[in-house]
Amino acid sequence: MTRGIRIAKGLTLPLEAVTQTFGLLAVRGGGKSNTAAVMAEGMYEAGLPFVVIDPEGSWWGLRSAADGKGPGLPIPIFGGDRGDVPLEETAGQMIAELIAKERLSCVLDVSEFSEGGKRRFLTDFAVNILKRNKDPLHLILEEADDYIPQKPMRESARLLRAWQNVVRRGRKKGLGVTMITQRSAVINKDVLTQIETLIVHRITSPQDRKAIEGWVVYHGQKQEILASLSGLKPGEAWVWSPWMEITDQFQIYRRKTFDSAATPTGAKRRRRPATLADIDLGAIKEQMAETIERVKETDPKELKRRIKDLERELHSQKQLTKAPTPAPEPQLVEVPMLTAEERALLVEVGERLVEVGGVVEASVNELRASNDGLGGLIGSVLNRQKAHVPPRPQYQPKPRREDAPQATISTPPRSEPAESDGGYRPRAGARRMLEVLARRYPLTTTRSQLRLMAKLRKSGTSETYYRELLGNGLIQEDSEGWVLITDSGLGILGLSSPLAPMTKEENIESFRGIFRAGARRMLDILIEIHPQGISREELFERAELTNSGTSNTYLRDLARNGAAEVNGNMVCMGEALFL
Ligand SMILES: Nc1ncnc2c1ncn2[C@@H]1O[C@H](COP(=O)(O)OP(=O)(O)O)[C@@H](O)[C@H]1O
Ligand SMILES: [Mg+2]
Structure with missing residues (x-):
């Protein structure tokens, strides 16, 4: 029986390592992938499942013995040019469900995806593995700084947030993580602090060493050795x-599987393994088929599509039943508009939608109830503030205030969400409105800007949200129609003071997000030429739009939301963008 995971002479990780958080840091060639492979082999031997996220396409060697002549671990490789099963960039949710359900160890090779495809896949995977996983599972994240960066690009904010959540909250769901990076300085500091065991191979750059020093100081560990890292x-x-109460140096064992990441040196050509471990591909494909069906059944998009189809059918039935010429004598004829089967299907679809609503509501409630309900919001303002996340309760770190690393600067003090009095709890849409205002504070918005930024349609429901927020004193509207969040509003979000003010760029970004592409192109031009104005025709032309009804609608949208000002035929940037 395996009692632990032996990774070096004198270093055996307890089996609980599977749900722990590790950081594996070093320069290229320092030995990170080897160490991770040794950990993976150990977990496999101990019957503990693991998943490797492989952005480099270098993990397939796990399937072969070190000398390439015998089999390695019989685990499937999804994606990449050596994959057993191809990987679609839309399959993140499906793969997460498959892994969570089947406890499948595997490699997810995302090396062939476009940047956008990788983002999509990894976001969906992270969100859904956190949602679905229940039993111990270890995630090995190669090139983790790629998707858990300190400074995400705007389009990667969601991706970062999804992985932050996995690292922060994964433990409760059985998820452990090993983050591997050769750029310690750029991995997200908030996430770095969560690491419970740091394994550091050779490090040469002072910035990277500084990041490690930050962790070491934060966790009250010995610093003397930092200087020796470069040797x-x-x-x-x-x-x-x-x-594990360890601070020591080790020589990690060499992996037992094929080193597929090794760069061929000199005349020595890259070896190709002759034998790969067999895997039962048929079984995996069958499991995948089942999961695909299940995902489809609960996918609101798929349901909407089915409803559309049914509506279309219904419509064509109606057309068919319309009499071509008016009958002289009106006659009452019963025309079955839907077959019994179609009716049953509609009922079923309706029920499913209610179910989906329930699931959404439940997760919203869960988010609200969780101490960390504002994690998402905080994530989106990470550029301005670095969240201080209290370390997990398993051990007592000894942060030393005076030399604490920069990364632990605290966010505005949080208080528990104020909702214990059984009072008003904003629903998801209303809550989004509050979050928009908290993020924009001290900037104000108009009611319609607020609605748009909270991604709500103009409807009775959004009006109700707005009135509820007003009625409960969570927002205020001044005499000119500008809306502001109140202290109670911040309290409901679990914040005791507003977030740092938005920068000009952030303000612009928050606006850009609410318009469609054509309008956004116009907005960018207006910002670029500001304080100059431009004629309507020229604006359309430069935004590659024709002078059509649609373009004019875009322009009206911009104007209505204060992003553009139209004066006769001249257009300039609107005052909502001034800061
Ligand atoms: N524990 C080890 N013992 C001996 N040699 C090692 C060890 N780890 C790595 N190496 C050598 O260093 C090379 C690079 O290791 P690798 O794990 O791929 O580095 P990294 O992932 O940090 O870039 C390996 O191909 C191997 O030759
Ligand atoms: Mg490597």
Whole structure:
């Protein structure tokens, strides 16, 4: 029986490592992938499932023995040019469900995806593995700084948030993580602090060493050794682990599987393994088929599509039943508009929609109830503030205030969401409105801007949300129609003071997000030429739009929301964008 995961002489990780958080840091060639492979092999032997996220396409060697002549681990590789099963960029949710249900160890090779495709896949995967996973599972994240960066591009904010959540809240769901990076300085500091065991191979750059120093100081660990990091040989590592109560240097074992990441040197050509472990592909495909069906059944998009189809059918039935010429004598004829089967299907679809609504509501409630309900919001303002996340309760870190690393600057003090009095709890849409206002504070918005930024349609429901927020004193509207969040509003979000003010760029970004592409192009032009104006025709032309009804609608949308000002035929940037 395996009692632990042996990764070096004198270093055996307890089996609980599977749900722990590790950081594996080093320069390229320091030995990170080897160490991760040794951990993966150990988990496999111990019957603990793991998943490797492989943005480089270098993990397929796990399937072959070190000398390439015998089999390695019989686990499937999804995606990449050596994959057993191709991976679609839309399959993140499906794969997450499959792994959570089947406890499948595997490699997810995302090396062939476009940047956008990778983002989509990894976001969906992270969101859904956190949602679905229940039993111990270890995620090995190669090139983690790629998707858990300190400074995300705007389009990667959701991706970062999804992985932050996995790292922060995954433990409760059985998820452990090993984050691997050769750029310690750029991995997200908030996430770095969550690491419970740090394994550091050779590090040369001062910035990267600084990031490690930050962690070491934060966790009250010994610093003396930091200086020796640059002299480490491949496979040599310092291990800091408050969890295992270890601070020591080790020579990590060499992996037993094929080193597919090794760069061929000199005349020596890259070896190709002769034998790969067999896997039961048929079984995997069958499991996948089942999961695909299940995902489809609960996918609101799919339901909407089915409803559309049914509506279309219904419509064509109606057309058919319309009499071509008016009958002289009106006659009452019963025309079955829907077959019994169609009716049953509609009822079923309706019921499913209610179910989906329930699921959404439940997760919203869960988010609200969780201490960290504002995690998403905080994530989106990370550029301005670095969240201080209290360390997990398993051990007692000893943060030293005076030399605490920069990364632990605190967010505005949080208070528990104020909702225990059984009072008003904003629904998801209303809550989004509040979040928009908290983020924009001290900037105000008009009611219609607010609605748009909270991604709500003009409807009775959004009006109700607005009135509820007003009625409960969570927002205020001044005599000119500008809306502002109140202290109670901040309280409901679990914030005791507003977030840092938005920068000009952030203000512009928050506006850009609410318009459609054509309008957005116009907006960009207006911002660029500001304080100059431009004629309507020229604006359309430069935005590659024709002078059509649609273009004019775009322009009206911009004007209505204060993003553009139209004066006769001249257009300029609107005052909502001034800061
Ligand atoms: N524990 C080890 N013992 C001996 N050699 C090692 C060890 N780890 C790595 N190496 C050597 O260093 C090379 C690079 O290791 P690798 O794990 O791919 O580095 P990284 O992932 O940090 O870029 C390996 O191909 C191997 O030759
Ligand atoms: Mg590597």
